[in-house]
Amino acid sequence: LAIAPAVVALGAFYVVPAGVLLGRSVFDPGFTLEHYARLFGEPVYLNVLWITFEISIAVTVIALGVGYALAYAIYRAPARWRLALLAAVLLPFWTSLIVRTFTFIILLQREGVVNEALLALGWIQEPLHMVYNRTGVLVGMVYMLLPYMVLSIYSVLDRIDPLLLRMATGLGARPLRAWASTVLPLSLPGVLVGVALVFLLSLGFFITPALLGGRQDQMISMVIESQVNDTLNWGFAAALSATLLGATALFGGLLAALAFGVRRRLRLERA
16 A cells, blocks of 8 residues: 555556557557568668667766766765765756756867867867767766766765775785775676666667767667657657667666676675
8 A cells, every 4th residue: 555656656657658659559550560670671770779779888888987986986085075076976967958968069069168178288189079979979978877877886885894995905905906806896786776777778868869969870769759750650659669668678677687696696695
């Protein structure tokens, strides 16, 4: 009874719409698999799927490297500074996604702040192309999704006793070896949660790649929007959406199983 309202809300706002979506993908107007045959039979749409996964993987890898470094820096910072550093990580959430995306257009364009600074320092001889291409998409998406990675990893690091690192160092291990043998294994659950969040959110990202990317960087969400608003092909849009939903569920389940296995192994080792 306590969770009944939540179950009803999830069913009404998630399960029912997902069911309608799946139904529309195979019943438009009558039963047909034409939309899925078109999706998996035409190279252009397979290429869009590949680009979607390619960008999502790249964003996840970059966010993992940067996010772990930031989370570890906060973990090692003095206690009085941690709250301020966490607030700085959360700061992007307090600003509209569209506003942040347009800010990157201003920063990264040929006459933008970044190019002007690099030219003034003499590091480049001509402006770099950093918007309306893959570079702009990666920079923008990593920035938007980085807080999810940092907070996921830091939430686990915060529960690790710093004394473990000192003990390993005191027993003769070099700093890198001490970190790799103590902090890194214990932080893996947070890493897996962060990877899952960033990767799954990247699969369905729309605004940032639409504004910062070019024609060669179209993701599946952009094609879905085009099919709905431009061609009014709801059946094909539903097939694209169902494919994206299925891929998200598949990878989410695999990452969840992997995270469960890591946690279980850590518990057994502690026991």
